[in-house]
Amino acid sequence: MKLEWTKAPMGRRNFLKTATALGAAATLPMGLAGRAMASEGGTLRVRSYGDMSTMDPAHSNGVFDEEIHASVYNKLIQYKPGSEWGWQLDAASMIEQADPTHINFALRDDIGFTNGHGAMTAEDVKFSFERIIADDTESPNKPDMGPLSHIEVTGEREGTIVLNEPFAPLWSIALPYITGNIVSKTATEAAGGRIGADPVAESGPYLRASWNPKEKTVLTRNPDWQGDAPAWDNIEILPIDDENTAEIAFEAGELDFTRVSLGSVERYRADVPNGGALIENPSLFYVWLGMNLDHPKLQNIKLRQAIQHAIDVPSILEAAYFGAVEPSTGIIAPGLIGHRDAGSIAPAADFARAAELLAESGETNVSLTLDVLNKTTFTTTAQIIQATLAGIGITVEINVLESGAFWDSGNNENLQLVLNRFSMTPDPTYATAWFTTEQAGIWNWENFRNAEFDQLHAEAARETDLEKRAEMYVRAQDLMEESGAYRFITHEATPVVHSSGVVPALRPDGLTLLRYFGKS
Amino acid sequence: MFIYTVKRFALAGLILIVAVTAMFLMIRAVPGDPVSIMLGPRATPELKASLIEQMALDQPIWKQLLIYYGGLLRGDLGIDVFSGRSVVDIVFQQLPYTLEMIALSVVWSAALGIALGAYAAAHPNTIIDRVAAAVSVSFVAAPAFVVALLALLIFAVQLQWFPAIGVGEGFWGRLNHLVLPSFAIGLSWVGYIARLVRASMLEVLGEGHIRTARAFGISERRIIMSYALRIAILPVVTVIGVGMGFLLSSAVFTEIVFARPGIGKLVIDSITTRNYPVVMGTVLVSTGLFVLSTAIADLLNALLDPRARSTK
Numbered sequence: 001m002k003l004e005w006t007k008a009p010m011g012r013r014n015f016l017k018t019a020t021a022l023g024a025a026a027t028l029p030m031g032l033a034g035r036a037m038a039s040e041g042g043t044l045r046v047r048s049y050g051d052m053s054t055m056d057p058a059h060s061n062g063v064f065d066e067e068i069h070a071s072v073y074n075k076l077i078q079y080k081p082g083s084e085w086g087w088q089l090d091a092a093s094m095i096e097q098a099d100p101t102h103i104n105f106a107l108r109d110d111i112g113f114t115n116g117h118g119a120m121t122a123e124d125v126k127f128s129f130e131r132i133i134a135d136d137t138e139s140p141n142k143p144d145m146g147p148l149s150h151i152e153v154t155g156e157r158e159g160t161i162v163l164n165e166p167f168a169p170l171w172s173i174a175l176p177y178i179t180g181n182i183v184s185k186t187a188t189e190a191a192g193g194r195i196g197a198d199p200v201a202e203s204g205p206y207l208r209a210s211w212n213p214k215e216k217t218v219l220t221r222n223p224d225w226q227g228d229a230p231a232w233d234n235i236e237i238l239p240i241d242d243e244n245t246a247e248i249a250f251e252a253g254e255l256d257f258t259r260v261s262l263g264s265v266e267r268y269r270a271d272v273p274n275g276g277a278l279i280e281n282p283s284l285f286y287v288w289l290g291m292n293l294d295h296p297k298l299q300n301i302k303l304r305q306a307i308q309h310a311i312d313v314p315s316i317l318e319a320a321y322f323g324a325v326e327p328s329t330g331i332i333a334p335g336l337i338g339h340r341d342a343g344s345i346a347p348a349a350d351f352a353r354a355a356e357l358l359a360e361s362g363e364t365n366v367s368l369t370l371d372v373l374n375k376t377t378f379t380t381t382a383q384i385i386q387a388t389l390a391g392i393g394i395t396v397e398i399n400v401l402e403s404g405a406f407w408d409s410g411n412n413e414n415l416q417l418v419l420n421r422f423s424m425t426p427d428p429t430y431a432t433a434w435f436t437t438e439q440a441g442i443w444n445w446e447n448f449r450n451a452e453f454d455q456l457h458a459e460a461a462r463e464t465d466l467e468k469r470a471e472m473y474v475r476a477q478d479l480m481e482e483s484g485a486y487r488f489i490t491h492e493a494t495p496v497v498h499s500s501g502v503v504p505a506l507r508p509d510g511l512t513l514l515r516y517f518g519k520s
Numbered sequence: 521m522f523i524y525t526v527k528r529f530a531l532a533g534l535i536l537i538v539a540v541t542a543m544f545l546m547i548r549a550v551p552g553d554p555v556s557i558m559l560g561p562r563a564t565p566e567l568k569a570s571l572i573e574q575m576a577l578d579q580p581i582w583k584q585l586l587i588y589y590g591g592l593l594r595g596d597l598g599i600d601v602f603s604g605r606s607v608v609d610i611v612f613q614q615l616p617y618t619l620e621m622i623a624l625s626v627v628w629s630a631a632l633g634i635a636l637g638a639y640a641a642a643h644p645n646t647i648i649d650r651v652a653a654a655v656s657v658s659f660v661a662a663p664a665f666v667v668a669l670l671a672l673l674i675f676a677v678q679l680q681w682f683p684a685i686g687v688g689e690g691f692w693g694r695l696n697h698l699v700l701p702s703f704a705i706g707l708s709w710v711g712y713i714a715r716l717v718r719a720s721m722l723e724v725l726g727e728g729h730i731r732t733a734r735a736f737g738i739s740e741r742r743i744i745m746s747y748a749l750r751i752a753i754l755p756v757v758t759v760i761g762v763g764m765g766f767l768l769s770s771a772v773f774t775e776i777v778f779a780r781p782g783i784g785k786l787v788i789d790s791i792t793t794r795n796y797p798v799v800m801g802t803v804l805v806s807t808g809l810f811v812l813s814t815a816i817a818d819l820l821n822a823l824l825d826p827r828a829r830s831t832k
Contacts, residue, residue, distance in 0.1 A: 053600075053603040054604070059604075061602055135566070138566070138567055140567060142564070143564075196603070196604055196605070197603050197604070213613060213614070213781060214789075215617075215686065215780075238686065239779075240685065240779040241776055241789075245672075245685060245776070245777055245778070246779075248677055249676075249685040252677045252683070252684040402551075403557075404550055404792070404794055405550075407556065407557055408551060408553050408557070410556075
């Protein structure tokens with residue numbers, strides 16, 4: 001049996017037809033001919049880790065939303081791009097601390113809202129801040145506003161922020177971050193008091209032109225913006241979960257800016273494709289091994305101290321973090337008030353001291369469980385901890401948990417050892433907040449209860465003397481380490497790459513400040 | 521045929537109810553407090569209570585299920601906990617992206633697989649047949665995620681023929697962005713369909729009516745194309761119908777690797793964040809698609825082969 005496929009009718013006419021069709025197809029926007037470099041035409045293409053969900057700062061779900069909000073709204077003050085934490089004026093032409101509980105401000109006179117909602121006034125500031133703390137709003141971001149009492153409007157563009165008690169994080173979190181975004185009072189009220197997935201009125205250097213969920217958000221230059229002109233005509237923000245995909249897209253020229261995985265840092269240190277550059281920023285995250293003080297197996301402090309000394313942090317950083325991060329000394333990252341220069345336990349393991357402490361504890365045949373999230377970095381870290389603890393005779397069984405189950409560990413009374421990682425905002429109060437007695441069994445999974453720590457946490461938030469405040473947080477971390485419940489590992493890092501035509505504007509922890517991105 | 525169609529769709533409805541109920545119970549059996557996960561660390565007790573009430577999580581499971589089906593009958597799949605948007609809007613906004621990717625995968629893999637299988641069957645035990653067999657089995661064995669990553673590195677990064685991420689704009693832009701994802705999930709289907717068509721063709725080509733056709737002097741090409749292939753293709757129709765489930769599950773990783781929107785990515789995001797309404801909406805629609813495609817495959821089979829109607 002033989003089929004004569006070659007006898008298909010492909011005469012001269014058909015050949016010409018086919019050739020013409022193929023030629024025409026080649027001119028269509030397919031393949032190489034249709035590709036555009038990412039930063040051509042004044043469009044900046046950046047990767048975000050997740051998609052935006054709301055345009056309402058009161059219901060912002062964090063960084064993904066804030067990247068966009070910070071570009072289309074204004075705040076009294078904004079984070080200053082650079083390697084040191086600080087702020088700069090934004091919508092405010094003046095802001096000053098009149099006394100520990102009163103902050104006076106004056107607004108610029110050249111900022112207006114879109115959709116005919118007029119100039120930005122002090123009433124808009126009052127409305128925006130007070131709706132965050134109002135019970136009716138049910139804002140999950142209310143704690144960021146701390147002891148805010150109200151805003152006194154003293155003029156069309158002047159007002160006073162009134163606090164119930166001094167609140168240092170006002171300058172590092174409340175005003176320059178999520179809750180500091182100023183929305184239009186008239187527009188929001190006209191929308192029924194709640195802003196959904198679409199903006200009701202914008203005022204920043206960019207406007208949100210479109211949002212295709214899970215695909216991209218497009219920001220475009222605000223034609224009415226009177227401040228310093230933004231560098232880009234458009235910014236496309238692409239939500240990409242997978243770090244490897246983002247790296248491939250960057251190397252293919254489809255992204256101008258992305259965070260890269262720690263495993264790729266070495267490669268990018270050698271060469272960034274397309275003439276780009278690598279920037280390595282420290283992160284604010286903190287990773288640590290916790291020990292549940294309520295568990296019967298972990299009652300002996302000598303045993304806990306033995307575990308602290310037996311964990312070799314440099315080995316973890318080399319194997320799980322590819323040597324791209326530094327060891328941490330506590331929960332407060334370098335650059336923030338209260339960072340400890342050194343902990344009482346060195347990063348490298350001291351097996352002799354660990355064995356000595358274990359012998360002093362009198363514990364034998366110690367067997368413990370270690371709960372970790374199902375991410376490669378954490379499982380690798382857990383395996384190293386398992387191996388090093390085996391060196392002093394402690395057996396560790398690793399429980400790898402899916403995120404939902406893992407983050408419910410506060411309810412797990414059988415929790416023994418846990419490898420944990422918390423996110424952070426640039427104020428130390430956000431770090432210590434989770435380790436108070438009140439948080440035991442909620443986010444304080446070690447059930448660390450220390451009256452002095454609780455007092456330090458409360459008082460440091462009110463302390464406006466920076467030096468005193470720093471001492472308080474250093475002491476608070478000393479207490480954590482002395483309890484034997486914590487072995488601090490790292491703050492991780494935020495390595496990013498950008499193409500040659502882009503000048504990134506980043507916070508010191510590597511997060512983007514898109515409105516300030518420039519061109520080279 | 522009418523009665524068969526009615527019976528088949530009734531069965532499809534029943535399957536859908538069972539699948540959705542099972543998923544409803546399973547997602548609630550997953551460990552972890554959904555409210556804490558959804559609202560994050562800073563949620564106040566008042567906020568948590570409000571969300572529990574909003575999602576009826578304070579009700580017994582059977583009552584939650586009744587509430588869900590009540591909403592379903594009204595066309596209401598609930599509200600996304602994070603954005604406050606209607607789940608119907610969210611799911612149907614994402615669905616076309618997944619459907620276009622699956623459709624293109626099916627079309628190109630079926631076209632190539634059928635041609636390859638038919639050609640191999642027409643040349644049994646020749647070098648061409650053996651090469652086709654080796655190629656087909658290699659395609660079947662190649663994990664789709666490996667194909668996806670290799671395709672990205674070769675065709676997007678090195679050759680820069682096709683875009684790596686996103687969905688593009690306009691017809692050609694969208695088609696351009698579909699090439700690599702549909703290649704990645706369709707490749708193993710080429711091999712699978714080719715093997716299936718070859719085996720089926722060989723069986724048909726040995727039957728009496730084909731011998732009769734040859735005895736009448738009908739050309740081999742016509743016998744293959746008009747008589748044998750029409751019968752041999754029947755199992756492929758069924759396989760493609762059932763394959764929708766496989767393609768939908770492939771869409772999950774493909775959408776992540778190629779950073780495409782779609783219901784695969786949506787379901788992963790919503791399960792991770794315990795966004796129950798979106799999980800259920802996505803499962804309902806993807807299960808519905810699977811059930812519908814298998815039902816259509818059965819009906820097509822019945823239409824093409826009357827024996828199928830009587831055996832069902």
